[in-house]
Amino acid sequence: MMNSPQQVKNPSSSLKSRFITRFLGALTKINAEHPISSSSPTRIFQRYRRIKVASNKSMAYSVRSRRIWSRAMLSRFRSRRSAFSVRRSSVKTTNCTTSPPSALIKVTINENKIAKGGLDMQTDELRELVPGGEAMDVCNLLGETAHYIKCLTTQVQVMRKIVDFYHLSK
Amino acid sequence: MSGASNKITDDELNALILRLGTLLPQLNHGRHGRASSSTTKILKETCSYIRRLQKEVDDLSKRLSKCLDSMDITSSDAEFLTNLLQQ
Numbered sequence: 001m002m003n004s005p006q007q008v009k010n011p012s013s014s015l016k017s018r019f020i021t022r023f024l025g026a027l028t029k030i031n032a033e034h035p036i037s038s039s040s041p042t043r044i045f046q047r048y049r050r051i052k053v054a055s056n057k058s059m060a061y062s063v064r065s066r067r068i069w070s071r072a073m074l075s076r077f078r079s080r081r082s083a084f085s086v087r088r089s090s091v092k093t094t095n096c097t098t099s100p101p102s103a104l105i106k107v108t109i110n111e112n113k114i115a116k117g118g119l120d121m122q123t124d125e126l127r128e129l130v131p132g133g134e135a136m137d138v139c140n141l142l143g144e145t146a147h148y149i150k151c152l153t154t155q156v157q158v159m160r161k162i163v164d165f166y167h168l169s170k
Numbered sequence: 171m172s173g174a175s176n177k178i179t180d181d182e183l184n185a186l187i188l189r190l191g192t193l194l195p196q197l198n199h200g201r202h203g204r205a206s207s208s209t210t211k212i213l214k215e216t217c218s219y220i221r222r223l224q225k226e227v228d229d230l231s232k233r234l235s236k237c238l239d240s241m242d243i244t245s246s247d248a249e250f251l252t253n254l255l256q257q
Contacts, residue, residue: 027234038199048235066223083171116175119183122213129220142186149193152223165250166237 015053016154018062023158053077055159064113069144072132187212194219 057077063070070163073089114115123141191212 044235048232051234052228052231055231118207122210125217126213126220129217129224137178138183139186142183142190146190146193147217147218149190149220149223152220152227156223156226156230157228159234161253163233163237165231165253 008012015062016158019154020158021057022058022061023055024039024162026058027162030054051088055155062146063151067147068136068140069131069133076131127141141147184209226227 010030030047056073060070060073060077065071065074119138123138126141127136128146130136130148132143133144136144187209192207194215227233
């Protein structure tokens, strides 16, 4: 695992603690609004949806507007409520991820290299997965992807610990 | 974002892509010498990794929704947070 030295005071741990605080707060709210007694399948499903949104929202808010992907996600949440999960489930555009680089379509980037044309197509799928990816240039897309992945792994890590904790304390 | 100042060199691109590769858990480096094929592989791996992570968030949300009944977040806050933050 590569541990690149940070110039700032390790922002990833403060990002994590911001996420934890927000997410736990959201869980408390959800817990309060959907009382424990109601555990019908519908309720559980609603809770699951709200928890998922809370997780993604908490992370996006913790990142604030420092990233293109977080800004895209936050504006999505503001305009449409549960659309994020809908967008994610409609990602099935694996049209030409394995086509050879010689299939040069249109090169809109500066350098006129074959590798670049192929890269354009190869990043299509990635653009669908990263929030706001459609409008990013390749450079940004790769940087945003790296950060997005880090945040996703933090989300998963924290959520796992929460689940484990409450499983053990039962 | 002006087009003129956006001159991405191949080297810079490769650097970014390699950096992405280091984040992926299951990537075999050094199998191919050609830059283009490992780029393809890294991008594909990245996509499937993101999908996997998003699915994990989804699954964990489902599990949380089930055990939310037994969760008493407010009372165990302090020690719980410490535990969480310790890693």
